[in-house]
Amino acid sequence: MSxxxxxxxxxxGKRYGSSWALQDCTLEIPPGSVTALVGPNGAGKTTLxxxxxxxxxxxxxxxxxxxxxxxxxxxxxxxxxxxxxxxxPLYKGFTIGETLKLGRKLNPSWDEEIAVRRIELLGLxxxxxxxxxxxxxxxxxxxxxxxxxxxxxxxLDEPVASLDPLARREFLQSVMEVVADTGMTVILSSHxxxxxxxxxxxLVILSQSRVQLSGSIDDLLASHRLLTGPRTDSAxxxxxxxxxxxxxxxxxxxxxxCARGHVYDSSWEQNEVDLEEIVLAYLGQxxxxxxxxxxxxxxxxx
Amino acid sequence: MxxxxxxxxxxxxxxxxxxxxxxxxLLVPTGxxxxxxxxxxxxxxxxxxxxxxACGGVIRSFTSRFETVAGFTSWFTLVPGxxxxxLAASFVLxxxxxxxxxxxTQSITRxxxxxxxxxxxxxAALVAALAMTLLITWWRAxxxxxxxxxxxxxxxxxxxxxxxxxxxALGLALAxxxxxxRTVPALVxxxxxxxxxxxxxxxWLRQHFVAPISATWRELAGKGGPSGSPPAGLDHxxxxxxxxxxxxxxxxxxxxxxxxxxxxxxxxxxSCLVERAAVYSHVVYEPASRFWLFQGIETSLFGGIxxxxxxxxxxxxxxxx
Numbered sequence: 001m002s003x004x005x006x007x008x009x010x011x012x013g014k015r016y017g018s019s020w021a022l023q024d025c026t027l028e029i030p031p032g033s034v035t036a037l038v039g040p041n042g043a044g045k046t047t048l049x050x051x052x053x054x055x056x057x058x059x060x061x062x063x064x065x066x067x068x069x070x071x072x073x074x075x076x077x078x079x080x081x082x083x084x085x086x087x088x089p090l091y092k093g094f095t096i097g098e099t100l101k102l103g104r105k106l107n108p109s110w111d112e113e114i115a116v117r118r119i120e121l122l123g124l125x126x127x128x129x130x131x132x133x134x135x136x137x138x139x140x141x142x143x144x145x146x147x148x149x150x151x152x153x154x155x156l157d158e159p160v161a162s163l164d165p166l167a168r169r170e171f172l173q174s175v176m177e178v179v180a181d182t183g184m185t186v187i188l189s190s191h192x193x194x195x196x197x198x199x200x201x202x203l204v205i206l207s208q209s210r211v212q213l214s215g216s217i218d219d220l221l222a223s224h225r226l227l228t229g230p231r232t233d234s235a236x237x238x239x240x241x242x243x244x245x246x247x248x249x250x251x252x253x254x255x256x257x258c259a260r261g262h263v264y265d266s267s268w269e270q271n272e273v274d275l276e277e278i279v280l281a282y283l284g285q286x287x288x289x290x291x292x293x294x295x296x297x298x299x300x301x302x
Numbered sequence: 303m304x305x306x307x308x309x310x311x312x313x314x315x316x317x318x319x320x321x322x323x324x325x326x327x328l329l330v331p332t333g334x335x336x337x338x339x340x341x342x343x344x345x346x347x348x349x350x351x352x353x354x355x356a357c358g359g360v361i362r363s364f365t366s367r368f369e370t371v372a373g374f375t376s377w378f379t380l381v382p383g384x385x386x387x388x389l390a391a392s393f394v395l396x397x398x399x400x401x402x403x404x405x406x407t408q409s410i411t412r413x414x415x416x417x418x419x420x421x422x423x424x425x426a427a428l429v430a431a432l433a434m435t436l437l438i439t440w441w442r443a444x445x446x447x448x449x450x451x452x453x454x455x456x457x458x459x460x461x462x463x464x465x466x467x468x469x470x471a472l473g474l475a476l477a478x479x480x481x482x483x484r485t486v487p488a489l490v491x492x493x494x495x496x497x498x499x500x501x502x503x504x505x506w507l508r509q510h511f512v513a514p515i516s517a518t519w520r521e522l523a524g525k526g527g528p529s530g531s532p533p534a535g536l537d538h539x540x541x542x543x544x545x546x547x548x549x550x551x552x553x554x555x556x557x558x559x560x561x562x563x564x565x566x567x568x569x570x571x572x573s574c575l576v577e578r579a580a581v582y583s584h585v586v587y588e589p590a591s592r593f594w595l596f597q598g599i600e601t602s603l604f605g606g607i608x609x610x611x612x613x614x615x616x617x618x619x620x621x622x623x
Contacts, residue, residue, distance in 0.1 A: 053407050054406075054407075055403055055406060055407065074411050074412065075411060078407065078408070078409050078410070078411070079409040081407070082407075083403075083407040085400070085403045085404070085407075087400065089399065089400045089401045089403055089404045090401070090404060091310065091401055091404070093313075094309070098309065101305070102306050102309075102408075103408070105303065105305055105306055106303060106306065106405075106408035106409055106410050107408055107409040108409055109409070142404075145404075149408070149409065
């Protein structure tokens, strides 16, 4: 495996009209990782993935896939990237067999065996029209098309959003099998972290068009702590650690922090937090910032 | 990509072929009947003999017999537009339904996808236009020998213009569709645009390609001298205007009705016309010899605009961010 990262974004931004769909996005996806791209609807997940596969062009900064520009160097990037868009578009009038033929015609690195085996495993007759398949089956056909291309990077935009729980599980199972077999780098987006937690080892949180957090899930779990103690100001803790979210009752304060080293103050009771809590804390972060901003504004006025 | 492109355009291509087949089903039987009648009546011999009275009767009976069918075929002038617009559907449909995201994320470049898709649409449009031109040209052959092919009803189906019309409709639908990304409205708008452009060219622009020729001749012998004859080949020309005039070609408003009422019958009409000094005829026409010049100009006009429109659709889609 080369040292070039699968995907690098530097100050990446995308503007539609006057509003930014993605802003100041800097991140690096190591090869071989399986990354969950999490954020609420409209956070910029689709925009980021479309930029990575060259469907759109950056308005600011840049993105590199295996060290190359997806749009300008499409010829060398496209064969290495598999992409399944959110609504997994397929030609509805094609039969499954014709869909595979399309994949074969349009991809030099096409592996017919992978494709045929997957379709057989799914139990789908190759003469059937794609438009007549269920949503889950269509998603699987779209995934098959992306996988038989033998990409090194697989981008899946909200792959399970439109699927029922069973199809969801089957789809993710398929992805996990491929990852285990090939060591492919995968980025999956979702607005629900619980969907992806079992599958992923990296996490990127997007919210309000910006990257809020990015890193390996193990590191994130290790560095985030929930501190609970008698009611107090968070300032002392904030001098050393990053306070992501704080809540206070009359007697008690609880802080979710990203710890920069050990938390020494023994007045705090420390607890581990699970991934979902971390995600929710980062997604809700903005309201905290707004609350913090007010006293500063008053200070300036007085 | 070529297989994919044809497969995606299959429905449109089948419909186009069906339209041509339908034309053939209408035109081949009537065409055979017409050609037989033409031979049986000995019209070609008649034309060589250059118009005895008996011949005039034969020709008149032939034209009146097939006039209705010939008039009906003038509606076929919409067919190139229909075909052109239809063949744009596959391209616009991809942009509307979002399947372009599937196509553009395979291993081929966006440029190759665009050129192949546009190429298959252009190829189908040209083949269809050619087939239609050959079919109608064969069918109209007897009429062309009698009346020439400069008049609007014939000119639109002969030569190369139909290919230009089909490409123009295709280009217009592609350009509108590339920007709008809605298939049905884009196709409808493009078809209306096609009809408007054709009406404009047919009724106004075409006669200005080259300034028409005017001629005046003495229609009736009388005090002023013997009668003259109309310019040669006028029966094959496109006559833009013809009216009774004075010697200098100025229009004379002959109240024919008044003449008829006054005298009732033919000789009376003559004297009535003479009384009003309308013994000359003035004609404004485009001669048949300009046929290929006009065809060249009009094909380049529609073809040129089509190239610009198709190029615009390609550029717009390619540079979409």
